[in-house]
Amino acid sequence: MKETKTRILTGTALLAAAIMFATVSTAEEQLSYTTLGQPESISAVLSKENNIVYLKQAIELLKSIDDIYVNIEKSLSDGKKLVVFVDPAHGKLENGAWEGEMTGRLSATGLPEEYYSIMLSRELFKTLSVNRFIEVRSTEDFMQVMKGRSNLYKNIPFVDTVRLAAEAGAFIIVSEHLNNISSIVKASGLMNIPGVHITTDRWGNRFLSYVKDIHRGFLTLYNKYDATDFSRRYALNLKEALVAQGMRANNWQMGAVPDDRFSYFVDFPISVIYESGFISNPDDEELLRDPEYQRRIVRGQYESLLETVREV
Structure with a gap:
């Protein structure tokens, strides 16, 4: 019984750690792809994007355009x-x-x-x-x-x-x-x-x-x-x-x-x-x-x- 409880606790701890790591990673990623400095209209559109991959692509494109044209x-x-x-x-x-x-x-x-x-x-x-x-x-x-x-x-x-x-x-x-x-x-x-x-x-x-x-x-x-x-x-x-x-x-x-x-x-x-x-x-x-x-x-x-x- 103790062994079973230990396994359950260990599994729960690993799951919690994984969730925590994923949360931190996502937060860090979102921080590195901030919309600060963009016009309000663009920021409003980007804030509705829930897919981090698409958000990255959009912000990278905007940054590239800003670097070249601004x-x-x-x-x-x-x-x-x-x-x-x-x-x-x-x-x-x-x-x-x-x-x-x-x-x-x-x-x-x-x-x-x-x-x-x-x-x-x-x-x-x-x-x-x-x-x-x-x-x-x-x-x-x-x-x-x-x-x-x-x-x-x-x-x-x-x-x-x-x-x-x-x-x-x-x-x-x-x-x-x-x-x-x-x-x-x-x-x-x-x-x-x-x-x-x-x-x-x-x-x-x-x-x-x-x-x-x-x-x-x-x-x-x-x-x-x-x-x-x-x-x-x-x-x-x-x-x-x-x-x-x-x-x-x-x-x-x-x-x-x-x-x-x-x-x-x-x-x-x-x-x-x-x-x-x-x-x-x-x-x-x-x-x-x-x-x-x-x-x-x-x-x-x-x-x-x-x-x-x-x-x-």
Whole structure:
């Protein structure tokens, strides 16, 4: 009987100790993930979260955002830099082909989108690197491309871009893309010009078409779910800057387009995709070949970024 009582008491003591330890551990964990310093509205939401794992994730995300976006001026004066993460636009696939070739992202002259993305990204890297308060980051192979040391880089999913940008403490993700939408499919391939054309239907039958509508000009896709509003303001500032230079904004949302695909990546509220022209349009493609035109586009991207940072 004594032995049985001893076992029961021992078991009860162990259970009590386990409960006490768990209580202390949870209290310590919750203390280390405090919501102090957060706005009242955010603290109110977080206080309703009973799952410690989700609470940790939410507070870690908030802390990361605060570290990057709050008191930018003080961070810069303390020696920190604004990290701009450049997403590699498409790239080489496992089979060795450019994604632009495999997915129909071709110019009027048959060049893949990456051909122009590389040129614009190199100009962007050169422009950003002059500013001592800015650091440019990307994948290792695309960094070599932007520095002019290589012409090859691998395609990566955007989820990897977000992960790498988060690890780099990036302020913003940008990506140099070109548009290739075409109003028609010509018998000889994609084309984006007005006039009478021999076109094909989906079965390959040829017929004459009179095309009036064409796609031209730049546009910027910005994060529709950016609660800071920085992405939208940046896109609008960029549109204003490029139009002031005589460049043509595409008529889709007049050159600043909210994009909901960023909703999957709450880690990065500030993210934009530059679409600097329609390579499927011969006139746009000719402009994009001009190094001076490239410099003007990138200068607008750079100066509009600085302007938007100053605004906030």
